[in-house]
Amino acid sequence: MSARPTHALRARNGWGGWAPGRGAWAPLLLSAALLGAWELYADFAGVQEDLLPAPHAVAAALWNNGGLVWRNFAVTAEQVVLGLALALVSGFALAVAIHLFPLLRRAVYPLAVGSQAVPIPVIGVLLVFWWGFGIFPKLAVIALICFFPVVVATVDGLAAVDPEQPKLLRTLDASRWQAFRFAELPAALPAALSGARIALAVGVIGAFIAETSTPTTGAYSGLGREIMTDAGGFQTARAYAATAVLFAFAIACFYALGLAERKLVPWKIRPRGETA
């Protein structure tokens, strides 16, 4: 019986085993190999530069348009972060409501599923009509795209509490609220965070959809708009540069959530091979 093997726990987290330092060479090596292959293909396969720019051309476009890309990125990043926050809060709240009121589950679940099939451009005009050309229509679109995995994962997590647990809590005189607060809510957190990871993975493309389906006024309207304009205007290298930024941003968000997970659900972080 070991008392507190904390340093061993810190080395891994259950879902990826990624940590800076040890093991960081693997994704870098793979990225380098893919970039090398892309470079060779673009240089020697006779593909037009407007169709597929080589990595060095993309890097040059990024370097030469740093200010423009950065300002558009700031717009998009704000949308992604706020939109995801909105999706997490509303998704979690809806899941809790569905859990506590079974009637609501029957009423709301089919509509939540259906909402995922709505093509955003159909409602984009309406959102702009309601909220104008600012950030709010974008946040609504991102939240609509991202809330669903949070709801599904959290509802399942809340229902996964050991069926014996409520009995124990009742003999300890716990109220319904206390049973929720002491047992169900913490038990559902890991599942909710799994939902958040899926939401995050679609959040960046959600921002792209939001930008391209609801018009914006102002000098910088986000990377999504920029990519669409560049791709249509034979600025393919710059479109790829902006895409590379979105690519890196999604990865950064993903690992930021991983760090948050260590703080929020430390009991789930175990040495590899150890289970419940």
Added chain:
Amino acid sequence: MATELQSRAQPSRTGAAEGATADAEGDARTKKDVAVALEGVARTYGEHGAKAVPALAGVSMRAAPGELLAVVGPSGCGKTTLLELICGLQAPDAGSIACAPAVLMPQRDLLLPWLSAVDNAALALRIAHVSRTEARARADALFAELGLDGFQHARPHELSGGMRQRVAFLRTLLSGKPLLCLDEPFGALDAITRGEMQEWLGGTLAREPRTVVLVTHDVEEAVLLADRVVVLSQRPGRVIAQLEIELQRPRHRTDADVVALRERALDALATRR
């Protein structure tokens, strides 16, 4: 040896303290001296008819305050149902139940994985709106006494099976209720640990006296720990024997008296299937 069966048309459940409405034989004197009183309790699961599964049929038993009542019986004889009836988690279909406020220690420890051992032990206090600091302090004060010192901040997955059961028992104890319902508390432990834990439970109850209903399938455990052993038949459970255990504590499994009583309980189980 089998107790008299009494079925009542109207199931009733009353607290032992204010048991004025209870059955006729419950005069003031006996009420005061009884922490658990079951009379003709029956419980059937499922629809009445072909699919009905009777779990308990006319079970009567009593325990005085401070007594340890052990209930033994084969698997599926309704032992867990009995404890849930005593704890008020289920209502009987027939018969009457009058007991002191009871707390359940389920078969599995059900410790919350996100709480440290001391916070798990203090759960009942937190539910009773005791502040976190005070709840921890009160749980912490009992850790050394229960052989848990040094494990206050360990999470459940870092504890061995025996230690987890100790924390679960401490959680039960700290509920402050006079009646503890232990559902096979050591059933999942290996034989050596189980022996240690039986000794530990006996010692702990000597220091922290409570009324206990201990459900077990281990006849020897019942004889080692209990003041009285109730033997239940196979499903549907009914009382087939009651043994008074008037032996000095601590008892040892090799004592001649312990062995003899164990044999008597096993004989009752073997002949009255």
